[in-house]
Amino acid sequence: MTPTPTLFAPLLIMATALFLWSCWKRLSLTALGRPDNRLDNIGQRIGDTLRYAFAQKRVLAKPSGLIHVAIFWCFLVLMLANSEFLLHGLFPAISFSLLPDAVFTPLMQMIDVVSLITLLAVIAAAVRRIVAPPYPEARTFEAFFILSLIALLMLASFGVNAARIVLGEATATAFPVSSWFVPYISMASAQQVHDLSWWAHALVLLLFMNLLPLSKHFHIITAIPNVFLRRQDEYLPERETFIAGNRFGIDRVDGYTWKELLDAFSCTECGRCQMVCPADQTGKPLNPRTLIATLKHNLLQNGPALKAGQTAPVPLIGEGADSIAEEAIWACTTCGACLQSCPVFIEQMPKLIPLRRHLVEMEARFPVELLNLFENMEGRSNPWGIAPTERGKWAALLGDRPYEPGTTEYLFYVGCAGSFDARAKQVTVALALLLDKAGVSWGILGKDEKCCGDSLRRLGNEYVFDKLARENAAIFTERGITKVIVQCPHCLTTLKNDYRQYGLELEVIHHSQLLLQLVQEGRLQLSGQADLGRLVYHDSCYLGRHNGIYDEPRQALNLATGSAPLEMERNRENGFCCGAGGGRMWLEEFTGERINLVRTKEALEQRPDMICTACPYCLTMFDDGVKDLKAEKVQVKDIAEIMAEAALKVKK
Numbered sequence: 001m002t003p004t005p006t007l008f009a010p011l012l013i014m015a016t017a018l019f020l021w022s023c024w025k026r027l028s029l030t031a032l033g034r035p036d037n038r039l040d041n042i043g044q045r046i047g048d049t050l051r052y053a054f055a056q057k058r059v060l061a062k063p064s065g066l067i068h069v070a071i072f073w074c075f076l077v078l079m080l081a082n083s084e085f086l087l088h089g090l091f092p093a094i095s096f097s098l099l100p101d102a103v104f105t106p107l108m109q110m111i112d113v114v115s116l117i118t119l120l121a122v123i124a125a126a127v128r129r130i131v132a133p134p135y136p137e138a139r140t141f142e143a144f145f146i147l148s149l150i151a152l153l154m155l156a157s158f159g160v161n162a163a164r165i166v167l168g169e170a171t172a173t174a175f176p177v178s179s180w181f182v183p184y185i186s187m188a189s190a191q192q193v194h195d196l197s198w199w200a201h202a203l204v205l206l207l208f209m210n211l212l213p214l215s216k217h218f219h220i221i222t223a224i225p226n227v228f229l230r231r232q233d234e235y236l237p238e239r240e241t242f243i244a245g246n247r248f249g250i251d252r253v254d255g256y257t258w259k260e261l262l263d264a265f266s267c268t269e270c271g272r273c274q275m276v277c278p279a280d281q282t283g284k285p286l287n288p289r290t291l292i293a294t295l296k297h298n299l300l301q302n303g304p305a306l307k308a309g310q311t312a313p314v315p316l317i318g319e320g321a322d323s324i325a326e327e328a329i330w331a332c333t334t335c336g337a338c339l340q341s342c343p344v345f346i347e348q349m350p351k352l353i354p355l356r357r358h359l360v361e362m363e364a365r366f367p368v369e370l371l372n373l374f375e376n377m378e379g380r381s382n383p384w385g386i387a388p389t390e391r392g393k394w395a396a397l398l399g400d401r402p403y404e405p406g407t408t409e410y411l412f413y414v415g416c417a418g419s420f421d422a423r424a425k426q427v428t429v430a431l432a433l434l435l436d437k438a439g440v441s442w443g444i445l446g447k448d449e450k451c452c453g454d455s456l457r458r459l460g461n462e463y464v465f466d467k468l469a470r471e472n473a474a475i476f477t478e479r480g481i482t483k484v485i486v487q488c489p490h491c492l493t494t495l496k497n498d499y500r501q502y503g504l505e506l507e508v509i510h511h512s513q514l515l516l517q518l519v520q521e522g523r524l525q526l527s528g529q530a531d532l533g534r535l536v537y538h539d540s541c542y543l544g545r546h547n548g549i550y551d552e553p554r555q556a557l558n559l560a561t562g563s564a565p566l567e568m569e570r571n572r573e574n575g576f577c578c579g580a581g582g583g584r585m586w587l588e589e590f591t592g593e594r595i596n597l598v599r600t601k602e603a604l605e606q607r608p609d610m611i612c613t614a615c616p617y618c619l620t621m622f623d624d625g626v627k628d629l630k631a632e633k634v635q636v637k638d639i640a641e642i643m644a645e646a647a648l649k650v651k652k
Contacts, residue, residue, distance in 0.1 A: 008089045008202060015206040022213035023221065026265060029303040033258035038229040045228050053227040058343040062272070064128060065343075070121040071150075075220075077114045081157075082205060089202060108174040112161065116177045119154040122147050134271035135289075142215055149208045156204065159197030166190040216293075219268045223344040226266035229259055230345035234497045234546065235336075237353050240462050249358025249460065252312050253299045256351065263346045264296035273338035273348055278577040279331040283592020286331035288338040288348035295351065297322040317355060329355045330367055333595065334458050334582030335541035340573055356460025370459060373586045378464045381450040382416045383586060391419045392446035394428050398436070403443030405479045410435075410442040413495065415488040416451050417616035423623060424616040430644040431487055431511050437647055438524040440514075442485065448475060454490040457498065459583035473502040487511045487640065489542035489549075489615045490581070496547075510543060512553040512614045512639050519559050529562040530645035532635075533609030537565035538599070538622065539575035540615035553614050553639055560646040566606045576602065580617035600625025603634075610635045612642060 059065035087094045161178030164170040172179035273288035280287045302312040338348040359365045376385035417424040453465040496508040518524035557565045570576040579595030622636040
């Protein structure tokens with residue numbers, strides 16, 4: 001008793017054509033992007049898609065994700081029901097009722113129950129947005145309108161089924177939920193209820209379908225492909241070729257790759273990246289959620305002109321509504337929290353580095369504090385501009401320790417902080433003493449060591465980074481260096497990952513890993529256990545999120561102190577940045593609350609006697625934090641210093 005297909009057919013054809021045209025209009029804009037190979041490792045990509053897109057692993061990281069998972073899986077089931085609905089509207093002879101009763105009845109029961117679950121999930125989602133939205137802007141008309149359309153679809157479905165039961169065309173057994181509405185439908189009105197419900201379902205379904213490409217809910221179509229195409233290894237900025245006439249960085253939306261442009265259409269605007277972003281959470285103008293939204297709007301505004309080979313009318317970098325503000329570009333600490341939290345693997349942070357490159361290399365426009373840093377790095381290969389001959393002076397009391405090719409096992413790559421910063425040098429000496437006690441064969445480059453260039457690269461000065469990287473790679477290759485000890489996670493990431501782009505494959509180990517290994521092998525004997533009181537450990541972003549090193553520092557501290565360290569509320573993968581990454585170590589914070597103070601306050605909530613770090617940048621930020629908060633009674637130490645207290649302790 002379906003209404004005539006004569007009216008429905010042209011509606012469906014027009015709606016489908018409009019839907020496909022809207023999808024093409026947007027997705028075709030991704031073709032403006034540069035090439036990017038995201039079709040390798042197909043087996044792994046399929047596995048990741050099953051794990052993260054269908055099993056919704058990241059979505060379930062928060063309790064509220066249960067609502068989304070319910071809607072997602074219900075929609076997969078209801079796609080089957082809606083496909084039958086549309087075909088039945090075109091060709092009334094096509095119907096699930098043709099199936100054998102043994103198949104038809106349980107299938108209808110499942111669809112009916114799933115429709116109820118969807119309705120309840122939609123109501124829960126609406127209530128959550130009203131009572132406890134993930135961010136204030138989440139209470140939008142669009143969000144509530146879409147939720148209302150989904151609810152109408154479910155109610156219309158119940159209406160159709162209930163009317164059919166009254167008319168004797170279906171049984172209550174097949175539709176256990178829809179049968180609840182039967183008492184409210186009389187025989188006289190059953191046909192009208194059926195037809196009204198059927199057309200309501202049809203029109204809402206076609207409207208919903210055509211709203212998808214025009215709203216943030218386009219992610220329903222693009223999210224699964226975006227997960228399949230996700231980056232599978234550590235993010236590395238692209239190398240640049242420095243020849244006359246080249247342009248560096250990105251200042252137009254078509255400078256991104258096609259996958260980065262697809263990201264713009266895949267954002268669900270769930271706000272998870274925003275809630276973990278240290279810049280946003282301390283009142284800076286950078287919001288990774290709005291960054292992706294701005295990129296999408298800029299692409300939509302400029303797409304037609306760029307397709308026609310014309311100049312982009314809306315600048316990518318600027319103060320307009322569809323442009324990215326410079327202050328936001330410089331606010332990023334590259335902590336990677338946004339990448340870690342995004343359910344559909346959107347790459348927010350990597351989109352900022354090319355913008356910094358353009359500002360630095362093409363326009364020489366950057367925060368004034370960076371001028372000395374860039375000059376010192378280019379002239380003397382360290383942030384402070386100290387003479388290279390000073391690099392090895394920290395080891396004066398330990399004797400001459402040059403790296404001897406073919407003889408020395410490890411290069412101890414001390415790093416700039418460990419070589420020049422007075423506080424970090426104490427960590428360097430402690431680590432050197434531990435290595436000696438364990439009988440490790442190590443040496444240093446002394447005046448020949450240069451900065452790894454981490455801050456330069458993350459700040460967008462690729463030219464000077466490239467110079468340092470090539471010089472370091474040449475030294476390492478010439479001396480046959482393959483095994484490297486570092487105490488700085490930023491050095492770890494750069495030497496281990498970035499330098500692969502320069503043909504250098506190094507076995508780089510962080511000192512927290514090596515110290516634990518030496519104790520476990522019995523090479524480093526702990527003379528006692530350091531009595532340090534309540535100790536809380538902070539996860540360095542570049543040690544944890546960027547390199548996955550979470551357990552080793554904790555295990556080492558456990559061995560050194562006899563108990564597991566205390567944990568801050570945000571720890572491990574959910575740890576909060578100290579504020580020094582991405583070159584922010586060398587920049588002031590003029591807007592909002594200081595990131596290091598927020599993190600220090602979080603550490604002090606545990607009432608610790610000591611805060612432990614495994615990074616010289618973190619050490620500096622916490623040292624400053626406890627001073628600014630007048631909490632000098634709380635000591636801040638590196639894991640090497642704590643291990644030294646236990647290993648070098650003299651028994652009474």
